[in-house]
Structure formats: structure tokens, C-alpha cells
Amino acid sequence: MAEKESKKRRRDSEGKHSHSKKKSSSNSEVDSVTVSKVHVPSQKLAVASFGAIKVPTETEFQVYRNKASGNVLLHGEDETIEYEGETHGDEGQFVVALYDADNKSVELYPQTAFVDVSTAVKAKKYASVQDIKSRDVTRMEQRNKLGESFGTRKARRAIFDLKNNQIDATALADIQSDIVSSVTVSTANLPSQEQVQAKLEEGRPIPPHNAEAENVEDIYPLYGIVPAREWKAIRVDALFATEDATTRQELFPAGSSPYISKRLAQLTDPALHTERLQLLYYIGLLLSTYLQRRAASHKNDLAELLLHPADVIVRGIVDRFFVGVGTQAGRGKSARLTMDGARESRILCYLLALMLRYDGYMVEIPPTAVVLGLKPSRLSELLRQLGCSITNVGVRDAEDLGLDKADIPSYKIAKLRAPLKLPEMVRRARRG
Secondary structure, X not given: OHHHHHHHHHHHHHHHHXXXXXXXXXXXXXHOOEEEEEOOOOOOOEEEEOOOOOOOOOOEEEEEEOOOOOOEEEEEEOOOEEEEEEOEXXXXXXXXXXXXXXXXXXXXXXXXXXXXXEEEEHHHHHHHHHHHHHHHHHHHHHHHHHHHHHOOHHHHHHHXXXXXXXXXXXXXXXXXXXXXXXXXXXXXXXXXXXXXXXXXXXXXXXXXXXXXXXXXXXXXOHHHHOOHHHHHXXXXXXXXXXXXXXXXXXXXXXXXXXXXXXHHOOOOOHHHHHHHHHHHHHHHHHHHHHHOOOOOOOHHHHHHXXXXXXXXXXXXXXXXXXXXXXXXXXXXXOOEEXXXXXXXXXXXXXXXXXXXXXXXXXXXXXXXXXXXXXXXXXXXXXXXXXXXXXXXOOHHHHHHHOOOOOOHHHOEEEEOOOOOOOOOOOOOXXXX
């Protein structure tokens, strides 16, 4: 009996000793692990949890950081599934340890984001778009029904108009070919782009011009502004015979105008100045016609205002720059004359073309605007229509014109140069 108890004590003692050794051995393995390296925190590293889904090894993921919130974003996809995940603030920051069993060491990756990833099946995700559209249509119908039942009179009227203006595309399927044929027939006679542009060019208020001219003198030919039969009817012999400046101005159309009187005083020699005096005379005719356009209600009135030039000149001015109401487009005794906006622009452009020719293809904007009674901006626009460039006066031109230094910064001039460059014509829509 004593021997059995001795053996039992010996086995218990050995069991306890054996258990103590195992425990000691386990503790020694934990204590021997060392930290070999601590990595710098990286925004491109994240630990993701996919739950029970097994992700294919070839799937690529991208890690981003939202600059505004600081959250880490994870995105990836394969042929069938999309993966999306995001941290929120400081939540989900971990330290990842990579254990090396051979060296019994670990590498630490601090502040690693932990992302709980959600998945979506692509086929199901994009198939739901049609359902959403259908629900949108249903909501629209429901909203209209509510509007019809409880809306104001204005709202009900708007819903009614919307329904009436809707087109049933299915109802048009049977007559599609007829619609196409009808549109084809209707558009067959529409003008081409070139024809439209040519029509716009005809609407320019400027005189006949030569866009290919290499010399500025040939851009606007004289007989394109003043017909040859009218030019030959201009008689200036009596003006040369009159030596008194005041009498000459009284015999000259618009003779009291500063523009005319200044230049008329310089033309005294018939051998040198006959053609220039003829040109200035016709400028005076157009200037007087424009300034007194509302007083010339009949052809005879116009002839009297122009100091009775040759009848062929008066008839030419009436035909080009007036709208006749009555017998033979304004030529009869009972016909009335009027000048609409388009013809006002035309006579001004013809007048400015003659001024350019007379003054060496340069026009001073400020004094000319005063002579014509126009705003400088309106005068500049007409000169641009003629192809002129508008610039501030240069030092040399300022000296030639005798300008004060104080006037130079705001003083503008227009010059015509070859080759001619006209502004593009734009077709304006009619107002309803």
C-alpha cells in the first residue's frame, strides 16, 4: 500500500515538472521575437476585409486618400465584381506586423488603414438603371395626377399643355418615310451657303468695289460712285469765274458747311483744280441731300435744296437714295420721297467713299462726325463697312493735321488700304 502511494506521488511530480517545461518553452519562443524594422506610414497601404468572398489573385486595387476628409479609399474590380471601401476619420488605423519565421523577427507598418470592403455585381448594378428610369417616369405620372387633383389653375393648365404637346413616337413609325420625303422636297430649293453669302454681299450699303485691287485708288472706282452721265453733267466754270468767297459758297451745295467751305477756298485754278472741284461739288450734293432729307418730300423740292443742278443728277440721286411713293417711283409731280434707314446708310457710305478719295483715303473721325451730325461710334461703323481701319492718330499725322498735344490721345482717324478687307456679313434673325 505504501509502495502504490509512492509511485503515485512520483507520477504526479513528473507530470507537474513536464507541464512546467512546456510552459517555459512556450514563453521562451515569444520572448525571442525581435522588431527588425519600423516603416514610415504610407498612404498607399491598407488592410482590407472582404468577408467570406475570395478575391482572385490577379485583381488590381488602387488606394487613394480624400484630401478634404483624410479618409482612405480603396477601389478594385475584375470581370464580374467591383470592390469599394472607405475609412472614416481616425477609425480603422492599425499597426501591421510582417513576421519572418526564419529570423524570428517582425517588420512593423504603423498607421495602416483598415478598410471594410463592400462588393457589387456589375451585371446587377448596371441593369438597375432601366428600373430607375421607369421609376422616374412613374413619379412624373404620379406628380401630374396630384397636380391635376390638387394643383392651382395655372399648374393644371401647364400639365394639360404638356400632355397635348407630347409626340407619340410609335404613331409616327408608319409615316416615317413620308416625313423624310416631305422634308427632302421642302429643302430642295433652299439656297446654298454660297448663295446666302452672295445675297448678304448684295445687301452691303457700300458702292461697287474691286476686292482684287492692288492700288487703293482702284478699290472704289469713281464712276461706281458717281455714274458717268452725272459726272459729265457737273459744270464748274461759273464757280471759277466767281472770285468772291461768299458768293462761291452761295452757289455751292452745302457751301456753308465747314468741310465744304475750307476745301472750296483752296480750289481757284481751272487748269489744276477742275476735277477736284467736280468731286467736291458732288460731295456737296450728297451732303446737302442727307442733311435735308426730311425736307425733300418731292423731286422738285430736292432740286431746289440742291440749288438746281442738272436734272439727270437729281433723278440719279432720287433713284439711288430715296424710296418713291406714288407715280413712277417718285418721279411724278404727285410722288412723295422718303429715305429709309437702309438708304440713309447707303448715301452715307457713298459720301464717305468720295471723302476718302478727296482727302487721300483718310478721314478724321471727330470733325467729320460733327459735319454729318453722327455719333463717332456710328461714323466709325460706317467706315469699317467700307473696309477702313480705325486707329488713334499717329505723331506724324497729328503734325500734318495741326492738332494740339492735348487732343492727340483721343483723336481717331480712318484709313483705307489695299487690299480691301471688308467685315464679315452676319445674317440677323428677324424679331417676332
